[in-house]
Amino acid sequence: MPNKHSTQYKILDAAQSLFAETGFNDTSLRQITSLAEVNLASVNYHFGSKKELIQAVLQRYLIVLMPRLDQEFTRLLAAQQPNNLNQVLTVFVKPLLELNKVNQNGTRIFLQLLGRGYADVQGHLRWFFNHHYGRVLDKLVLLVQQACPDLPPGELFWRLHFSLGTVVFTMASNEALAEIAQADFNEKVDIEGVILRLIPYLSAAIAAPVPTVSQISQTAPMLASEGR
Template sequence: MAPSDTRTQLLDVAERLFAERGYRGTSIRAVTDLAGANLAAVGYHFGSKADLLAAVARRAIAPITAAQSAGLDRLLARTPDPSVADLVEAFAGPMFDGMPAGDEGGARTSRLIVTILSDPAEETRAWPGPDEDAVRERFVAAFRRALPGLPPEELWFRMRGILAVTAVDRVDLYNRRPSDGPPPAADAARRWAITFLAAAVSAPPTGT
């Protein structure tokens, strides 16, 4: 197996295992065994298990991050103060577009996002790099302008809620059984979620 192929295979296997088992439940040996690589391959290509998780997360989420950034650019080109609904659309829309219902890759990314949000391991919160941090801070700044009375901690709680609702919905649709009835139209869940999330994010600060 060529070095580049080994790296890709390690990423593919690790993405599935991290999503299924969490950070602590995924061992380097399990990754290398399933990838058909030697035990030292993770250290050679990534450095550590935490670095492997970071590489997995960045690879999976990079297209979504790029689309979020582009959407925010388009919004700000139209107006310096977009509405909350438009900001939610720009933030959540790329997750629906990048993780279409029924798509195995999209479901895997969705499960990975759920793991990142819910896994207690500190490493699952340390993976973002400068690109991810920059996009997050741009959205935080835009939401703060749109919701000036909302405390920063509550704003970030609501933004995490956007991520959680979207990821769980994508996983649920992928796991849908025939007995559950026909799935919603292709864009219906996207519209429902953005309407719901815009209302939730726009709610008055708690306790006021």
């Protein structure tokens, strides 16, 4: 059934582009089916519901990406001495760029979809992702912990989520940013360029020195008195 020109594929291809551009909630099934040149009802026939279509669109990439990432994480975990942060983050590059084999502009589209997935806080997406791929991310956390042994677990938690925010936001607004960069600095930037710029940024961010309690309390008292 996986004909490259089947109705399913036409729907998935149309849906992913529109989802990436406009977000999940702001893309209607009628937009999708008219771009795919298929009947409106075929979405519900083949995928059941819009919710399941969204998951199918993401799954097409995740099913390729996550095992590749898992493989890279496992390889790094097997190393004798702990890896530094740059090494850990760099393993994302190849698997991400291989998504261009799944689909034209696959890397860009997938990362945009990821951004949309977190922006429209669709509860089911978060569950879907953690349920299927939580184990893989645990390995990443372990690697980062090994790379930054001085970082308290709580601090690491926040910094990983900060970093997720950086990636997700950057990708969601990728087109707009790339246009501005082109106009203001005359540098052509593609998705690969952005990924390579992110690595040193995130690397330094995650490994940033943890402020001591005394440093925090310089500003803290003011806050407590002004709250509410």
